[in-house]
Amino acid sequence: MKLLFAEDEPEMSEAVVDILTFHKYVVDAVFDGEEALAYAREEHYDGIILDIMMPKKSGLEVLTELRKEGLRTPVLLLTAKAEVEDRIQGLDLGADDYLPKPFVMGELLARIRAMLRRREEFTPDILKCGNIELNLHSYELSGNGQAFVLPKLEYQLMELLMLNQGIYLSSEDLLVKVWGYNTDAELGTVWVYISYLRKRLSALNANVEIKAKRNIGYTLEVNE
Known part of the structure; x- marks a missing residue:
């Protein structure tokens, strides 16, 4: 510990x-x-x-x-x-x-x-969504026999999405919860990191995706 x-x-x-x-x-x-x-x-x-x-x-x-x-x-x-x-x-x-x-x-x-x-x-050690898992101790995102150790901001964003599966979170919410109230980062930064995570999920052949609704936000959902 x-x-x-x-x-x-x-x-x-x-x-x-x-x-x-x-x-x-x-x-x-x-x-x-x-x-x-x-x-x-x-x-x-x-x-x-x-x-x-x-x-x-x-x-x-x-x-x-x-x-x-x-x-x-x-x-x-x-x-x-x-x-x-x-x-x-x-x-x-x-x-x-x-x-x-x-x-x-x-x-x-x-x-x-x-x-x-x-x-x-x-607090579970591992969060699961579809066929992917996020290890809260090692920052490892894994699925289908492959894994990535996520940088801190990608990890925090992925953790937040996995804890709120099916719930749309606005860019403002994500920016505050991941980057903090006093950040100099702009809202566009959220989209950049969402795109990083989408590439990770694609590389893992995940059956989940980060979906977006205009003027509403982002959520993580399992593809049917």
């Missing part, structure tokens, strides 16, 4: 990373909110641990941006604040759990295990 751990106190970060590594987790440690956001966008993690109080961007700001971009990776918040309002805010923003500081390592490990169990229970 691969985790992202964002904590700006070096001694705390080192101690936690040592414990997590001992328990067979692979950990990327970062020390501010901007780093956390960049790593979460570029890498695929099974879980993310965010300290709320960090320089450059707070854990809550990072969480808000990731959820707006459609990232569903489980998030555990660490906070030195004990007020109920802070906990409620974090959960309302999309956190899966919180742990007040200071904490004992045993409880942290238990919270991580619980968070990852819930992810495994509710």
Whole structure:
């Protein structure tokens, strides 16, 4: 299991990373909110641990941006604040759990295990549509004995389409959910990436296609 751990106190970060590594987790440690956001966008993690109080961007700001971009990776918040309002805010923003500081390592490990169990229970490792499959861990799109490892944006777009089979999503929806609210990308970028995925599906001899309706959007459907 691969985790992202964002904590700006070096001694705390080192101690936690040592414990997590001992328990067979692979950990990327970062020390501010901007780093956390960049790593979460570029890498695929099974879980993310965010300290709320960090320089450059707070854990809550990072969480808000990731959820707006459609990232569903489980998030555990660490906070030195004990007020109920802070906990409620974090959960309302999309956190899966919180742990007040200071904490004992045993409880942290238990919270991580619980968070990852819930992810495994509710998120399948493989999405299927027709005769193709998308592996959520390896980013691999496969079918008919062939496979491609998709670049991140193609993967996110394909995942979104597979999770909404038969539902038309507008170009605006796709742009926001894949590229984010603050993107400089234009709507035409969506069409470009749709064309990339159509070529992938054709190469796999897939019995599904990305259909378009003018002024409505795109959907993934199995050909009858």
